[in-house]
Amino acid sequence: MIFKRGRYSGFLRPISYIIDLLIINVLAYRFFEDNIIFINYTVSVSLLWIIIALRSNFYEIYRFTRLTNILTLIGKQGVLFILIVFAFFGVFNNLNRDPLSILNYTLFSLLCITLTKLAVFYLLKKYRLLLKGNLRKVVIIGLNQKTDQLRKFFLENPxxxxxxxxxxxxxxxxxxxxxECLAFIEENNVDEIYSSVAKLNNKELSQLIDYADNNLKILKFLPDNKEIYSKRLDFTYYGYLPILSLRKIPIEEPFNKFIKRSFDIILSIIIIVGVLSWLTPILAIFIMLESKGPVFFKQRRNGLDYKEFYCYKFRSMRPNPEAHLHQIRKNDPRVTRVGKVIRKTSIDELPQFINVLKGEMSVVGPRPHMVSHTHMYAKRIDKFMVRHFIKPGITGLAQVSGYRGEVEDDNHIINRVKYDIFYLENWSLFLDIKIVFQTIYNALRGEEKAY
Structure with a gap:
């Protein structure tokens, strides 16, 4: 069946294991003069590598897997690999190996593994595109908005x-x-079936599932407009009873929570010590020379679990009673000349790294709104409150995707919510890093809505 379908993933996974283990063990050989200890290292580290990989799904990479997910898997596997290697040399401390050389070995091994993994991933894309290999023949059952989007995806991404x-x-x-659909599938040796849930009744769904199971066809369903199907459901068992949870939030996992908080603390300390320590007194002079009032502007915002906190910014407006009620508008007369500059470059947001260090915010997350606006949007915009399952951020996926600044209409805030929900359901450290770099790039380039 593997050759019949033109699918080589059955070979690629074992080959990937072999290549990675060869890299790890060949590069480690120089540390050992005694072959017995080297064999001990090879067996123990290789076995632990495989166990960790199975637990973390390190080799569960498919043609539709996103690059950020691949890098996240490499990051998790890499951290545990470094710990394993140092633990081994800690047990065999009589080897007297320099910790820095051990660290260099682990990092170089991970670099080689990363390059190999990415090379295979992208070479397979070129192989499918240019040589027409490793293809899968698919059909779509039922035509509606969702299946039409899938049809266009297949046609536009060969x-x-x-x-x-x-x-x-x-x-x-x-x-x-x-x-008739099943007859066509059989006659044309189709590999995968994509079906709309809405277009089939229960009897037809059962028939389609039975056919796929009995004929070794991969069957996948597309959600219809029913809200429950459009969620990223988490499937678990209570004993033998299957339970569906509305959504799974990766940041809630202890390891991911530790990684994200560590990233927040490290970056906030760098900004506070390296930038705010000297920038604040300079800006303070310009801000106070132009208008009376404090250097910092603090405003109540809603954060994690809807709890209120004070969000800090450099003051960019003249003190006014509307500051806590009305958002910034284009050519807003409340904005000072200094304020226009610091808002255009997003420098006014830098004090929020203090909020990050305090644990009230994260570097990346849904942007917090004024309390009055949060109450308003919570009543008007569907799923708006989902954003408060995680900490708000200085920047976010919605902001780098074009939805920052003034909320012009309901469509703007609806799209913000969509991006924010996607972020909390698909978080990864590499997604955070990507958003941070995109934010810096946008700030240097200058954004139209930064006013």
């Missing part, structure tokens, strides 16, 4: 290796029956 054989429209007057 590097993923999906060949769309046919889309069955079950809404037409001459309605195609499910039996």
């Amino acid at each position: 590097e993923y290796g999906y060949v769309l054989a046919k889309t069955f429209d079950l809404n037409k007057d001459d309605k195609t029956t499910l039996d």
